[in-house]
Amino acid sequence: MIEVLNIEKSFGDNHVLKGISAQFEPGVTNLIIGGSGSGKTTLLKCMVGLHQPEKGKVLYNERNFTEMSMQERIPIRQEIGMLFQNSALFDSMTVEQNLMFPLDMFTNLKRSEKRKRANEVLERVNLEGKNKLFPAELSGGMKKRVGIARAIVMNPKYLFCDEPNSGLDPKTSLVIDGLIKEITEEYQITTVVVTHDMNSVMEIGQKILFLHQGQKWWEGSNKEITKTDNQELNDFVFASPLMEKLLK
Template sequence: MIEVKDIYKTFGENEVLKGISAKFTAGKNNLIIGGSGSGKTTLLKCIVGLHDPTKGQVFFDDQNFTEMNFTQRVPIRTEIGMLFQNSALFDSMTVEENIMFPLNLFTQQTSAEKLDRANFCLKRVNLEGKNKLYPSELSGGMKKRVGIARAISMQPKYLFVDEPNSGLDPKTSILIDELINELTEEYKITTVIVTHDMNSVMGIGDHIVFLHEGKKWWEGSNKEIAHTDNKELNSFVFASKFMQAAKGKL
């Protein structure tokens, strides 16, 4: 489980996060949603340590991550997998090399062991045999799957995903959602996903935190979201569905 307590984040005079507290449970898809500028990605970066909160604390399974120094954080960092919005693959590396990158960085495994792990991860994301391709030879959906394969290469306890469906067509988006959901359930990962995709929210939103103007405005499940009387959340949901419908007609 991951817990954030009273998180504030200020950049200069701009207060982006304003006292956010939430718990993200293992084996569940924990979604952070909200409009542009609501603080979604900033909160994600505070949780993983890319930003230090101005105030507040982050706990990984009751370990106070915020109070740790760089060296103390290393064991937790090795249990974190991340899928960035643009997949962040190294263009000069093959698919296989991209997946093995964290293994080279954080483990003492032999070359054979790392290759076995890379092949396992590729098979798990349905890209078996694509080892020697380069990112430029992959479709958008394939790049996302390679990114997921790299994110799970270290067998993470915690998986962070930033806008996994950005730039993908609806069919591929559903496949990516289903893959993330399968991995989360299968390995009991604490998965935290930043998204504005309402199909993802309704499809895999076990636990949802809605941010509005830097504050936690609503919290619940995808089953509860359809029955909320929260004005700001309803406005966000309606606008998101409208935009997705419009894109689908283009």
């Protein structure tokens, strides 16, 4: 489990996060949603150590990540998998080399063991036999699946996904959503997804944190989100053409 306690973050005079507290549970898809500038990406970056909050704590299974030195954070960082918005694959490396990169950096496995692990995660994301392809030879959806495979190659306890459906068509987005949910439940990972995609919210939003103007404005599930009387959340949710269509 990941806990954030009273997180405050500013950039100059811009007070982005204003006392955010929340829990992110293992085995369920935890979504952070909100409009542009609401603070959702900043919160994610505070959670993984890319930003240092001025106040508050980030706890990984009761370990205070926020107060650790860079050296002390290394064991927790090795438990984290990250799917970036643009997949962040190395263009000069093959799919297999991209997957083996974290294993080269952080393990002492033999080459054959690394290749075996790469093949295992490729099979898990339904990309068997794509080892020797380069990113330029992959579709957008395939790149996302390789990104997911690389994020789980180290058997992480925690998985962070930043706008995983950005740039994808609706059909491919459903595939990526389903894969994230399946992997989360199968491996009992604590998964945190930052998204503005209402289709993702309705498909996999088992626990949802809605941020508004840097504050936690609402918390609940996808089954509860359409029944709330929270005006700001309703304005966000029902601005989506998808939700308008569902409610007609």
